[in-house]
Amino acid sequence: MANYKTIEQTTVFTQMVANKQGWALNPDKAFYDTLVEGLTKNYNRYGYFLCPCRDTEGSREADRPALCPCIWSKPDIAEYGHCYCALYLSKEFVTAGKTPKPIPDRRFENA
Amino acid sequence: MVYALSTCGFCKRALAFLDANQFTYKYLYVDLIPIDVKNTIKQELKERFKENVAFPFVVIDDKKYLVGFIEADWKLTLQV
Numbered sequence: 001m002a003n004y005k006t007i008e009q010t011t012v013f014t015q016m017v018a019n020k021q022g023w024a025l026n027p028d029k030a031f032y033d034t035l036v037e038g039l040t041k042n043y044n045r046y047g048y049f050l051c052p053c054r055d056t057e058g059s060r061e062a063d064r065p066a067l068c069p070c071i072w073s074k075p076d077i078a079e080y081g082h083c084y085c086a087l088y089l090s091k092e093f094v095t096a097g098k099t100p101k102p103i104p105d106r107r108f109e110n111a
Numbered sequence: 112m113v114y115a116l117s118t119c120g121f122c123k124r125a126l127a128f129l130d131a132n133q134f135t136y137k138y139l140y141v142d143l144i145p146i147d148v149k150n151t152i153k154q155e156l157k158e159r160f161k162e163n164v165a166f167p168f169v170v171i172d173d174k175k176y177l178v179g180f181i182e183a184d185w186k187l188t189l190q191v
Binding site for chain 1: 116122142146149
């Protein structure tokens with residue numbers, strides 16, 4: 001089935017994104033697994049990798065900014081060391097042994 | 112009342128925090144309900160608390176609210 005992703009496929013997707021961007025994946029395995037499961041669930045019900053910590057606005061077009069990796073991931077990782085859902089972390093953040101904490105959602109900056 | 116996403120790591124942590132501290136609560140995974148119902152709930156929360164709705168969003172005793180699982184804030188507000 002073309003429009004279906006397995007956990008393994010989503011895992012590979014996150015690894016590819018992290019490698020391309022020079023980021024690390026969340027080293028907390030339980031937390032990471034929750035996010036990968038969430039991403040997989042979102043793909044299989046919406047047809048795209050909607051950020052697991054943001055709810056759908058109802059269409060791919062409306063959700064486009066929040067497709068993983070979201071458009072705010074780069075500024076969030078630069079400022080906080082990790083993206084909004086804490087799937088991707090900067091390597092420096094991980095090396096420093098820091099733990100991700102909830103950060104403001106930039107989606108609301110102009111709301 | 113906890114409004115959460117079934118896919119979100121911080122929501123999961125928030126519920127685990129409430130469980131670990133033996134709180135009795137109701138929760139609703141808003142991604143598992145019809146979108147029009149979800150949007151109505153979000154609009155009501157936004158108007159009532161003058162706050163953008165992100166998850167988890169918790170309404171405490173029908174008066175106070177918490178948005179996002181910032182553990183220190185939850186401990187303070189919930190007096191843990």
